[in-house]
Amino acid sequence: MSYRDKQSVTDPIPDITGSLTLYAQWQQQSRYGLAGLVSTDSAPAVPIPNATITIRQGNTVLSVTKSDENGQYSFTNLLPGSYNVVCTYDGKTVTKAVVVTDGPVDVPFTLSNTAKNSLLVLGNDSGVTVPPLVVDGLASVADAQAQPGAVTTVKLTVTAKAPNETNGEQAAIQVLTKDQTVGLYLDAQLTCNGTSIGASNDTVLEILMPYDFSAKNDLKVLRWHDGVASELKELNSRPTSDFADGTWFKDVTRKQIIVYASKFSTYAVSYSTVSNNGGSSNFGGNSGGSSIYPIIVDKTSAAHGELISDKSVASAGAKITISAKPDSGYRLHHLIVTDANGKAILYTNKGNDTYTFAMPNSKATVSAEFVRQSENSFTDVNSGTYYYDAVEWALDKGITGGTGAATFAPDGICTRAQTVTFLWRAMGSPEPTVTNCSFTDVAKDAYYYKAVLWATEKGITVGTSAKTFSPDKTVTRAQTVTFLWRAAGKSTVTTTNPFGDVKASNYYANAVMWAVKEGITSGTSATVFSPAAGCTRAQIVTFLYRYLNK
Structure with a gap:
């Protein structure tokens, strides 16, 4: 008889007494590399250096690296298994999935002019653990949802839920299990720019979930959606294309369940117990010459x-x-x-x-x-995003708080009033020497009153006219870098302008060249800056952080 890796056995040969000799054989697992190119979607494509690439399994970050000057990145030492590979750069986040089997893997990233973000967020109720899911297809959802010239952020949020007898969705699922054990409830929500698309989305995602099949039989994957509980159809083989919503595959070899879904609400996995040979869990991740080499701690x-x-x-x-x-x-x-x-x-x-x-x-x-350390408790600001450090810095400096006790709203569009207030606070909230404001749309009791006085006094802004500041108007990328440039002393940068939409006669031309030179921001592509595009809260605190935290 033989046993699987890490199996715990309390009575290997029942009813037999005497000595028992066990033999074990270990074999080192093969490990492989993963590499790729990060580039723009322009023609010809332009390599993107200094992009951050992260390998994850669920919430676990396995490794982080950055693309080099040629846009290339690489990882080594990966065990066979399923991984999410996440690329972040200048307000753009793209999530892909990859399965490492028996050789190196190439995972390129092509970043579009306007951000098409794809994010996976995992959470759990108290007392339950969310499995380390790997999800493929999120970038395709972002492509399908994208509108010309608009930032698109698609987010799949999966929360492991504690069993709750008063939960109607769980109760409806329980009826279909026929007294089986429900080992896992997952609440899955798919959103685009904060609005649920869990019912309208047509792109089928491939969701890989590590699963321990020992002592379990007659597995079922169930879903409650649109008021109806149903059992998903089990497939005899894993498909490679043409995924169908509401299907799943049991991959015993790789110890994982693969669910194919385009509709999202509550999911569950149930099973019948066969036997109990010791402790087991419902899910788990991958298990893992004579020359001597040094370990150098930098x-x-x-x-x-x-x-x-x-x-x-x-x-x-x-x-x-x-x-x-x-x-x-x-x-x-x-x-x-x-x-x-x-x-x-x-x-x-x-x-x-x-x-x-x-x-x-x-x-x-x-x-x-x-x-x-900061007091960051925002559920929508996750480690690994390009703006994570900037938000922590902004909180620490008192530059901004959240939009709620648990939300920062990183994708929220900023107004002109919010932007000059952020800048004023970042500069230490200096007291303006003037006390009267010439703008008729800036009230004395407005939270941004002193910030506007200071910004006007320092020549950082001149308003949208002689009498108006337009505090509630969306701030653009051009206006934001111009505010920063003026605050920094309005230096002239002599460099070749690569952007076709930034003319030398534009008021923001020098500001754009300065911001790019200082590494504060870059274009939305190698030849496009998108000066009229709106700036998000995440982007603005990141611009401030990159400028003031050097």
């Missing part, structure tokens, strides 16, 4: 904290444990482990700021960034 990168390796040298394949110790008032923002070629190595977060990775066939370099 202490210069770890300001405001310390990195400690349990080994200074190790052979290939050895487990290395890294402990991060932030200074008081700081936290670990991210950890980067690379091999001798600069390729990112996947690591495992063991909790309590402890991480492990398998030693490559070369030296390993460990670096980190520690950032100041």
Whole structure:
């Protein structure tokens, strides 16, 4: 007889006494690389450097790297399995899924002129755990929902729900299980720019969920949607195209359930119990020469904290444990482990700021960034987004708060009043020397009154006319970089203008060139800046952060 990896057996041979000899054989699993090019969607395509690429399984970040000057990125040391690969750059976030099987994988990212964001957000009720889902197709939903010239943000939010006898959706599902055990309830909501599209979306997503099939039989995947509970159809084989909503496949080899869905509300998995050979859980992730190589801890990168390796040298394949110790008032923002070629190595977060990775066939370099702790409790600001650090910085500096106790509304469009107020607070809320405002649409009791006085006094804004400031009007990308440029001293930048929509005669021409040179923002493509596009709350605090937090 044989047993699976990590299986716990309490009585392997019932009713037989005496000694028992067990034999085990270990074999190192193969690991593979993942690489790709980040580029614009222009013709010809232009490589994008300094984009952030993250490999995730559910909420677990396995590794982070950035694209080089040629737009290329690479990871190494990936075990076979399913992963989400997320690319973020200048207000754009694209989420893809990849399955690593028996060789290296190429995952390119093409970023459009106007952001078409695709996000996966996982959460859970108290006492239950959300499985590490991997979802494919979100970028296709964003493509389908996109409108010309408008920012599109598609978000799939999945929450593991605790069983609740008073929940009508769960009760309707329970009727179909015929007294089976329901091991998991998931509430799934698909939105576009904050509006639910869970009923109207036609793009079928492929949702991969790790699952432990031991001691379970007659599995069912069920859904409550549009007032009706139903059982999804089980497929005999995993499809490669033409996915059908309301179907699923049991992949016993890879220990996962794959659900195909375009409609979203409440989902559940039920089963009949066959036997009990020891502890098992409903879901779990992938399991994991003689030359000696050094582990180099880059202490210069770890300001405001310390990195400690349990080994200074190790052979290939050895487990290395890294402990991060932030200074008081700081936290670990991210950890980067690379091999001798600069390729990112996947690591495992063991909790309590402890991480492990398998030693490559070369030296390993460990670096980190520690950032100041904040009171960020926003459910819509997730680590890994391009604006995460900027929001924490803005909260710490008192530049802005949330739109609610638990929301920041990063995709909310900013007004002219909000933008000059953010800038005024970022500069320390200086007291203006003038006390009367010439703009008839700026009331003395308005929260932005002093900010407008200061901005006018400093020549940062001149209003939309001699008598109007238009505080509630949407602020554009051109206006935002111009406010910053004027606050920074209105320097002249002599460089070639790559943007066809920024003319030398435009009032914002110098401001745009300055912002690009300073790394505050770039165009929406290699040749387009989109000066008239509205600026979101996330973008504006990011512009301020990049300018003032150098």
